[in-house]
Amino acid sequence: MMKSPKLEEERRLEEELLIPILMGEHVIKLAEEAKSSKVECRELAKKVEVLCNSLRGVVRVVSGNHQSLNERPIRRMVKELLKNLEKTLALVRRCKHQVGVGVLKHVLTIRSTGDFRKVWNLLESSNGDMMWLLSIFESRGTNIALSPITNNDPILAWVWTYIYTLQLGNPNDCADAATELGALAQITDRNRFIIMEEGGVLPLLKVLKDSAFPDCQVAAANALANVVSDDQQKIVGFLLNNLAVPVIVQVLSDAVFRVRVSVANLVSAMADQEPLAREEFIKANVTKPLVSLLSIDTVLAEPIAARNGIHSVLQNLSEADPDPDGSSGRGREADQSPELRNDVKVSCAKALWKLSKGCLLACKKITETKGLLCLAKIVGSESGELRLNCLMAVMEIAAVAESNVELRRGALKSTAPASKAVLNQLLRVIRQENDSSLLIPAIKSIGSLARNFPGKVPHVLGPLVTHLGNKDMNVVSEVIIALVKFVCVENYNCVDHSKVILELDGIPKLMILLKINGRQQVYGLKLLCYLTLNVGNSKVLEQERVLSTLDKLGHLVLAQNPDLKELFTKAIHHLTLYQPGVQFHRQPLVYGL
Template sequence: MATTATVTVTPTATTVTEYEKSLQEGLSLPILLADRVIKAAQEAESSKSECADLVRQVEHLSQMLRSCVRLAASTQSLYDRPVRRVVADVTKNLDRALTLVRKCKHTGVLRHVFSITTSADFRKVSSLLESSIGDMRWLLTIFDSEETNLSLPPIASNDPILAWVWSLISTVQMGQIKDRIDAANQLASLARDNNRNKKMIVEEAGILPLLKLLKESTSPDAQIAAANALFNIGNDPETVRLIVDVSGVPIIVGVLGESSMKVQTAVANLVAQMADVDSIAQEDFVRENVTRPLISLLCTDMVLELPKAPSTTKTSILSIVQMNKEMTEKSTSKYHNQVSSNSDGSSRVGGHSKKERDVEAPEVKLKVQIAYAEALWKLSKGSLLCCRKITETKGLIGLAKIIETERGDLQFNCLMTVMEITEVAESNAELRRAAFKTNSPAAKAVLDQLLRVIQEESDSKLQIPAIRSIGCLARTFPAKEKRMIGPLVGLLSNRNVNVATEAAVALGKFVSPENFNCAEHSKAIIEFDGVPPLMRLLKINDQAQFHGLVLLCYLALSAGNSKALEQARALHAIEGAARSVGPQHPQLKDLITKAVNHLTLYQAAAHPHRQSYAP
């Protein structure tokens, strides 16, 4: 749209010229028409009184149009959507007036032919011109920063919200700072009310003025109002894509790294929502390195260094204390230098934010951290690039420490971020090996907290992402690693069916034939007495039965000679579950057949006449 040239980027001289030319041409046409109407009315040979009345209206319109031209020429960033709509309507009405008054010049027979409905036409055209005068009067007042305009223009009489939206967007783009804040807040409220209002704000070019307010304003209240309005507008893929297309992502990332804490909260919420609803926006944010300010801000005042493995050399307790003190001081200094240096220009966290953080209320600090963590969670979902950026920094350590020390939404958001990273790592061996190798301090810190959550927490909302994360990393654990197996087996008996089912899913990844150590992990599950609770899981509901059956089949394939499976009558259980689950999940047919045949080999003595199972 025409106003986009001056909002987010510095336009070239050619762009500005074309924009000004286009607007000037749009305004010059009705002015020329007005002059022609006046001239034609003065030459009228009939209905002179009616023509004189029209001339007065047209002269009034002409003056207003010229005022609009002067306004457009003197205003650096004119919001032109209502200008173009109103001027187009005025032009149409002036054209009708010109056609009418030209009829009044004819004499003789032609005069009688063309003047049959002249009186009615004059009343109709006069009414249209009066409406145009009302539109122009309203148009000029909304651009007057010193005048409050609560009137409704005739052009928007059938849709009052349109006039309101025009007025608010115009104020956001051209008004004084206090008025811009109020207008942005009202746009946010309108967008929140219903989708029609939101769509109208978008169609009437409301996104760019809000981005401009967010980027250029030195008022935190103005930036918060702009961010909140964009948040309420950008809640669907189509609208988010529009924000992306007008270079909104670099603006948002820049504000996030440089603004006050309250602004950062609103902007981080906006990042989270945009990344959640549109994958293009998600990847654009990651490419703009939004993860760096998010991690830096999330982990402010946190020591992100883990102590190295102790040396075999004998060291006194005093030396250890001194070494730990030096390590902490070095880490803190290194971190603050890092977040202040802003080497890539996209994520500066300057001294102002640090000072503000020191004096800010605890609840404000918590709120902004929750927003940072949610943004990282939404950015990480399915994004290999984002997960790499987080794991290549000290992000995993920071997430682990927050999971350990915090509670509520902050802990949950960090757990969800870890879960998204592990889900990406499950399907990407390179990321899995780089970020979660067994001797990595960051990986160990994360795994310790995941285990702690599933063992100590009782809230399934926290347990489930921790269980899924461990399951996604199943292929990283060596054959002798049983630390993860025991707690997961214990959850098979959990009273919450969803938790028990998630445990079965995770254990299934440990004993899947795709896992190189499936045989050893299967033995571990049996050693931890996992078969009895698994058999009970098969009797609960469809989902639990499905995942329980998969796990039991895997155990049968890897540990078919187990006494525990025989005593639990696993063969009978698989066959029974297959009859109820098999028809609904035909993809299990081959797995069930292999498991039954494998168990039959070891239990043939107990069932001498059994035939091979074929569902």
């Protein structure tokens, strides 16, 4: 009959503990047979006997515990203990024979006294480690103290103690231990790696999964989020390899509201660090609880479902959590204050934002359900962090759609109801808001969808052109980048869009910006070149002295951006075709480069 891996693991640890016990008994036997330094050997034997008794106590705890205890501290201490016992054994062996007389005996006795003192101190240290373990087991992890082996690294002792508390402590102590681990993780990268390497991640995950106490779950989720923050792909990978994603999604679906806030933040932290985590979460259908929780206070009309019949209605209903309040099997949470409900929505919106970043699978899943419509509604009706997170999610979905024809022409086509709702809210933000943190994602989203718009869309381009006069140069740069996407040659309607920009007096605004050195200047010249190629026969270009501007700024810009050389060459050549005679009076800008 095969033994389970868990039992095999415990057996191996018990065997590892048996080795120093047997070695200790051998030391005691040799000490009793010593012919020289008998007193010192007897004292060593007593110390080794105490140590063996402590080891046996550890064995009893390990073998009698119903769950696997963290083995890292035990194995490390046993490894150090074996080294110390080997030194003790070598010293005792030297005392098996009678030492000579005279000066040699005196010299050897002095040397042996120093050796005995060193070995005694080593055994004292190892016994201190064993006593520390026993005290931790007895107090169920609540006895915060340093073991001798961690005197130079107290973080290690704290991490070990908190991990044992997670495994052995009562719910209150367990919540405190998870909180302390989370606090340590916030301090340094080293602390985060120590928590993982010393076996702290899986106990936290177990508390998150198994605990019937929301305080413990909240503390565990917060701690895990702190552990995986700040470019910790290795730790996120460890969680993925240990099947953390299904556990996290299940808790997000079942737990009470305040737990869901922390778990959604954990989803965000993992998705932010590792692209593979995004795909794993989407495969585990994390969008179902996230979108359902995000829409708890939002009425979503789904005309497309009604038009497609009962099958679509049922399909959309299946994507919604039938119990968003977490009352199924858990009891309704007493405190569902407006603040708590808002916190849930904020955290879920952030999770959708982080999941959507560069992940086609996530974007498809969100747009296939009511997720996109929900984001649009909240952008239009809410404020603060919730609105911003939803805008950021829309921005990431649009960015993915920009490079994916199927997504862009499918769920995000301009005639789709959800896409229409999103567009209306994006334009509303661009027209009405002054906050750059809101303006920039809205402008980027419009730019990413530039190839979706038909030829004449002054209602879309008008708000963008207006912001060419914004005082915030970061906003201006994003506007210019977005307009470039409307007028570049890859856009089928680039000529029509260019004409609209001219009609909206975009050229004069752009020419003013080109006088200011900065990031917007390079993008502005690129936009000017595309406008020249598309509507080079316009009198506005001649009136605004566009050719002169290209001449003036060309050398400086092209020196730093040689990839624009071909575009500049074409633009200048095109202008000379519509401004006869001008080529005889200009410096050879591009051709001489």
